Amino acid sequence: MAALEIDATAGPADGLAAVVALRRLADLMEDSEVERAMRAGWSWPQVAEALSVTRQAVHKKHAQRLIAAGVDLRRR
C-alpha cells in the first residue's frame, strides 16, 4: 500500500490536488475501460456488476457516447 500513500513531504494543498487528479483519472479510466469492455462484447449487466453500479446507471452514463464512438450495442 506504500505507493498509494500521499507523499509525507507534501502539504494539504498537494494532498487535495491529488484527490482532484485521482477523480479525473478515475473518470477517464471509466470511459475508456467501459468502451474497451463493450467493444470486447461484454453486456451492460456484466459491466455494471464489475463496476458495482446499476445497469441503468452505467447505461445512462455511457450508451450515447459509445454509440457516437461507433460501438455496436445491439442485444446487450
Place this chain on the structure above:
Amino acid sequence: MVTRLAPDARSLIATAEREARTTRSPYVEAEHLLLAMSAAPSTDAGQVLASVGLNHEAVEQALELEFEASLAAAGVTVRGDGPVRAGPGPTRRLRLSASFKAALERSVAASSGSRQIRPAHLLLGVLGAQAGTVPRALRLAGVDQAELATLTRQALAG
C-alpha cells in the same frame, strides 16, 4: 448578468465548454476558461496571457504537468499515451463546476462600474482563485499569478 457579457466574452464561455469536452471532463472548470482565453489572442485577456508566454499550448502543458504532479503526490504515474485517452467525450450539455461558477462571480464583481463584462474581467475572475488547479498550473508554468492579475487590471485600465 448574461446580458452584460460582451460578445467576445460570451464566445469564450462557449469555447470553454468545447475545451472541457475535448479534455473529456464532465464539468466545465475554471481551467477550461483559461484554455479558451489562451486560444483567443484577439481578446484583451488573450493578449495579457500571451505577454507572459501563455499561449494555448503552454496552458495545455501546464495543466498536464499539474495533473501528473498531483497524481505523483499520491504515488500514481500515468503514461502520456496510456489507455485513458479514448474516443470522443459526452455529447450532452456539460455542467458547470464550482470553480467555473466562482470565477464567473468574481468576473461580475470585477466588472462593476464597467458597461460590459469583457474577456479581461473573465481572466481576473479566473485569477482570483486562491487554491485549486489553475493556481497550481500557473505556478508550475513559472507564472506569478498576482503579477498576471496586475497586468490584466492594467490592460482594462489602458
